[in-house]
Amino acid sequence: MSPRGVAIPDLRERLFDAAERVLAREGPAALTSRAITGEAGCAKGLLHAHFDGLDEFVAELCLSRFARTAQExxxxxxxxxxxxxxxxxxAAALALLTSLDPAVIGVTMTRPATFLRVRQALAGGAPGFTAIQDAINAYLEAEQRLGRIADSTDTTSVALALVGTVHHLLMTSWSGTLDPQDQAKRLVALLVDADPSGS
Known part of the structure; x- marks a missing residue:
């Protein structure tokens, strides 16, 4: 347990990682400020000292994961x-599936105040799925300039199809469903095979 009055390096990330572990192990119902700080080995009131309650904390967790994924x-x-x-x-599709924890997105969607905070932040320019789609489109356009995909390829639509599908898989993947990674791989094969020069 961290002693009182001692600064904790990378506190936000430590709390975010702890929250993801609680979600993975015990599910959304167990996600409380006390569970998070206990998992992080911090004082009980530390989360509320740095965030305006659990709704803001979860929103910031979700936005931080979006930003990290967009950067990648x-x-x-x-x-x-x-x-x-x-x-x-x-590789891009699988990275999206593994870097955005479905449990984090799920708990964000079920907390109205949290969802509103995330939606407002994304509308205000915070990086999210749009930034990821733009990066994939920029990659495809670069490959187009190199002649590795056909000039006729609608790169915007390919990027939208890939990111939209990954978004759907993140929202609907749970125990007992088809492996989302296999589905993403099949989609990529379909998109690339549709363009004979896409290898």
């Missing part, structure tokens, strides 16, 4: 011309 996706255009288009798109 932003590096995709640099991969143009390397490996194959299929490999690069598959």
């Amino acid at each position: 996706a932003g590096e995709l255009p640099e991969r143009a011309g390397h490996a194959t288009v299929s490999d690069n798109l598959t």
Whole structure:
């Protein structure tokens, strides 16, 4: 347990990681400020000292994961011309599926005040699925300039199809459903195979 009055490095990330562990282990009903700070090994009131309640905390957790994923996706255009288009798109899709915890998104959707905060932040320009889609589109346009996909390829629609499908899989994947990674791989194969020059 961290002693009182001692600064904790990377406190936000420590609390965010703890919340994800609580969600994974015990589900949304167990997500309380006390459970989060206990999991993080922090003083009980620490979460409320840095966030305006649990709704703001969960919103910030969701937004931080969106931002992290968007940053990772932003590096995709640099991969143009390397490996194959299929490999690069598959890697991007799988990264999206694993870096955005469905439990975090799920608990965000079920808390009206949290959802509103996230929606307002995204509308105000915070990075989210739109930024990820833009990065994938920029990658595809770069591959188009290199001649690795056809000039006729509608890169915007391909990016939308990929990100939209991953978004759907994140919202609907739970125990007993089809493996979302396999579904994402099949979609990439379909999108790339639709363009004979997409290898």
